[in-house]
Amino acid sequence: MTTTVYYNGDVNEAALQGKKVAIIGYGSQGHAHALNLKESGVDVVVGVRQGGSFNKAVEDGHHVVSVAEAAKLGDLVMVLLPDEQQAKVYEEEIKQGLEAGNSLVFAHGFNVHFSQIVPPADVDVFLVAPKGPGHLVRRTYEEGAGVPALFAIYQDVTGNAKETALAYAKGVGSARAGVLETTFKEETETDLFGEQAVLCGGLTSLVKAGFETLVEAGYQPEVAYFECLHELKLIVDLMYEDGMAGMRYSISDTAQWGDFVSGPRVVDGRSKEAMKEVLKDIQTGKFAKEWILENQANRPQFNAINNNENEHQIEVVGKKLRAMMPFVKSKQIKKEAVSVSAKN
Numbered sequence: 001m002t003t004t005v006y007y008n009g010d011v012n013e014a015a016l017q018g019k020k021v022a023i024i025g026y027g028s029q030g031h032a033h034a035l036n037l038k039e040s041g042v043d044v045v046v047g048v049r050q051g052g053s054f055n056k057a058v059e060d061g062h063h064v065v066s067v068a069e070a071a072k073l074g075d076l077v078m079v080l081l082p083d084e085q086q087a088k089v090y091e092e093e094i095k096q097g098l099e100a101g102n103s104l105v106f107a108h109g110f111n112v113h114f115s116q117i118v119p120p121a122d123v124d125v126f127l128v129a130p131k132g133p134g135h136l137v138r139r140t141y142e143e144g145a146g147v148p149a150l151f152a153i154y155q156d157v158t159g160n161a162k163e164t165a166l167a168y169a170k171g172v173g174s175a176r177a178g179v180l181e182t183t184f185k186e187e188t189e190t191d192l193f194g195e196q197a198v199l200c201g202g203l204t205s206l207v208k209a210g211f212e213t214l215v216e217a218g219y220q221p222e223v224a225y226f227e228c229l230h231e232l233k234l235i236v237d238l239m240y241e242d243g244m245a246g247m248r249y250s251i252s253d254t255a256q257w258g259d260f261v262s263g264p265r266v267v268d269g270r271s272k273e274a275m276k277e278v279l280k281d282i283q284t285g286k287f288a289k290e291w292i293l294e295n296q297a298n299r300p301q302f303n304a305i306n307n308n309e310n311e312h313q314i315e316v317v318g319k320k321l322r323a324m325m326p327f328v329k330s331k332q333i334k335k336e337a338v339s340v341s342a343k344n
């Protein structure tokens with residue numbers, strides 16, 4: 001199957017002209033989509049509950065109303081609430097506001113793919129999923145670039161769903177970087193797999209295991225932090241810019257030989273078997289079911305693990321070292337006060 005990548009020049013901007021876009025939720029993705037779309041000339045209304053992020057959206061100059069009101073006002077309703085909250089809020093506040101011919105849009109297919117939200121038959125349903133954290137969706141847009149995105153059409157009642165999805169992707173800056181067509185199934189399963197096995201779960205486990213190995217062997221935690229966490233960004237930046245070969249071009253031949261002979265000893269066939277099991281749990285819905293149940297029980301395991309992780313020695317040492325490096329600036333939600341409650 002050949003993949004078509006869409007860029008700004010392929011997009012019919014008129015698809016969003018005269019339409020109001022309701023951004024539901026003003027957290028990581030919500031604030032980025034709302035600000036980027038607005039600066040791209042799109043008519044945006046933000047729907048959010050009273051509290052921290054409501055005030056932030058007002059401060060950012062948006063027209064801010066309740067979730068139910070925004071769902072009513074929007075011709076296109078983009079749901080940017082945490083995945084585990086979406087089904088309840090959709091039932092109670094969003095679905096009543098949808099009219100025939102509207103677009104119901106997501107940035108991740110979780111709720112539709114796992115049947116937690118069953119959209120009405122008379123609206124377009126699609127996703128536009130930036131392949132990066134919301135704060136980078138905003139930052140890269142401000143820098144004149146964008147975060148690549150996937151789009152997928154679940155339901156096309158107007159015949160214009162694809163045009164509208166691409167116009168939306170252009171508005172958030174993603175069509176500057178490239179927009180690829182996928183399905184809800186592919187986006188949902190690959191996104192969950194990527195974040196669990198590689199980008200978030202795989203990476204933090206790898207970094208912690210390396211740090212612990214050095215510290216347990218008697219090396220200084222500060223040195224272990226620089227080797228196993230801080231330097232990671234510099235290496236990943238090279239991979240981001242020029243692939244693995246580009247990174248290997250920059251490192252010493254000694255490091256490259258160590259990469260070839262020791263990397264496969266650490267991440268080996270057993271890791272790949274574990275990855276296959278992780279993927280299977282995603283595909284069968286086992287992961288989704290357990291995550292939904294964990295939320296219904298008020299997140300006992302999530303909170304306990306989160307507290308332990310935050311107290312890990314690598315976090316304590318890292319905090320101290322980062323304070324000594326003024327050029328390493330946190331640009332995270334803690335400082336912006338966006339959605340702190342949702343993340344805590």
Ligand SMILES: NC(=O)C1=CN([C@@H]2O[C@H](COP(=O)(O)OP(=O)(O)OC[C@H]3O[C@@H](n4cnc5c(N)ncnc54)[C@H](OP(=O)(O)O)[C@@H]3O)[C@@H](O)[C@H]2O)C=CC1
Binds near residue numbers: 132135
């Ligand atoms: N995080 C990311 O970078 C990415 C996320 N996505 C997808 O985007 C979507 C949004 O994720 P993300 O941006 O992380 O979400 P956040 O956790 O950042 O969303 C927080 C926002 O949702 C509001 N909110 C939370 N719970 C409720 C509720 N019960 N009722 C009403 N409002 C509520 C918060 O309000 P308050 O401030 O009052 O708590 C806040 O405005 C998800 O589908 C996710 O999978 C896709 C790509 C990347």
Ligand SMILES: CC[C@](O)(C(C)=O)C(=O)O
Binds near residue numbers: 132134
């Ligand atoms: C990698 C995590 C992510 O999938 C993302 C930023 O794309 C998420 O769900 O936050």
Ligand SMILES: [Mg+2]
Binds near residue numbers: 132195
């Ligand atoms: Mg993702």
Ligand SMILES: [Mg+2]
Binds near residue numbers: 108191192195
């Ligand atoms: Mg994700």
